[in-house]
Amino acid sequence: MCRWLAYSGQDVLLGDLLYKPEHSLIDQSLHARMGVETTNGDGFGVGWYGTEAATPAVIRDTGPAWNNRNLREIASHVRSPLFFAHVRASTGTAVQQTNCHPFRHGRWMWMHNGAIAEFHRLRRDLSLAIDPALFSELEGSTDSEVMFYLAITLGLDQDVPGAVARMAGLIERVGHREGVEHPLQMTVAVADGERLWTFRYSSRRASRSLFYSSRVDTVRALHPDLEFLSGASDETRLVVSEPLGDLPGVWNEVPEGSCGVVQPGTDEFLPFEPV
Template sequence: MCRWAAWQGAPLFLSEIISAPDHSLIRQSRDATECKTAINADGFGLAWYDRRPEPGLYRDVYPAWSDPNLRSLAEQVQARLFLAHVRASTGTATSRNNCHPFVQGRWSFMHNGQVGGFERFRKSADMMIADALYPHRKGATDSEALFLVACGLGIDTDPQGAMARSVARFEALSRAQGTGPHMRMAAALSDGHTLYALRYASDDLAPSLFYRWCADWQGWAVVSEPYDLDQTGWTEVPQGSFCRFTPDGCEITGFAPETMARAA
């Protein structure tokens, strides 16, 4: 399983979360504690927002701990909102196109989890991507496909509803053609203004997700697992939740894809 971290708030050097803390994201890439796989060495990626509406994007296939360019970039780039991800593949190749975050227009997305048996119905899943968006399908992961389907289901005006409809469709495909566990996910996405996060599973084993208001940095940190070893001040996101983080606060509501998709 992957590890990721996101920030929404006052401009912050990426290194403050990615490399500086005692249990930073780079440390988690080789010594994660909140998931079955301690090693997350199948690539990494960053998406960050500054003065342009579209995010900057940097991804590579090396383990995060072994790339000096990542540390140098993190020390120099300051952003008010960013997403960072270290990958542990659930079956697809280690390639730059399969590394998170994924970007479409002003939207960025990253995911930890799996859609059970995706390789059995990948063609069916890809067919759900809107024609106008399909040229942006560069890799082979379930995460990218899930994101692009959501982009075609109204993510610009209703991020929660779009994600719910996309997740419901993928879970239905997994139940019909795939294997269990049908859906497990902890994901983050952003349009450059609001940071969204969700935690959901078709069973009772959703991947971990935590958040904290950082008074010293004036912003929200949202993570797969805390980046400090004492874990003081972190709140675990309940399973079946959708979160909105803005400079003004945090809102958490329920996330039930099948129910929300039927109501749409």
């Protein structure tokens, strides 16, 4: 599987979160504690929203994140109020740039940890359900990208939770029709530059790990020595495949079968079920 991080809040230097925490995403690319694999070296990607463009910037590479000089260079100079980072462990599809996360379409970014079970058997039917006008934009061979374009087809622009629920429902219907008992395993992050949505769901009801950070004022009171938090706004949130450290009171498990919305004002957790 994979490990990922999504950040939303005040402008932050990407490197402060990618490299500095005790159990940073870069450390997880070599020493994951909660993933199926301990090493996630089949490529990486970072995507971020800036102030000058309506669409996010995305860089992806097929090598491991832990020794990539270009990633370290970019991370030490780029600031963003909303960014994704992903380290990949392939579930069987090729190690190639177009299969690395995050994926981008217009203002949307998407990344995923998990798998469509027996994807090689379901791939044709699922791919044919993608809007023909979008099909030519499908670049890679992963189940994750197919999920993204299915969600766009099924109304991501109008209703993010509804589109993801319809996508998940379609995958389960096609899988069950083909005799796959538990077709879907997913933790997903999707953003439009203003809001961040996260999903934790699996057909087995035993999803991959996912955590969100406590309110900044709570964390600051518990750990006043954390330099990064000195200028962080109360809107700051992190969602991660596994905690970036062992500090008590900082990390909370995302509930099974849920959708989280990080947005200006009040964040929300909603029950999630495929439609």
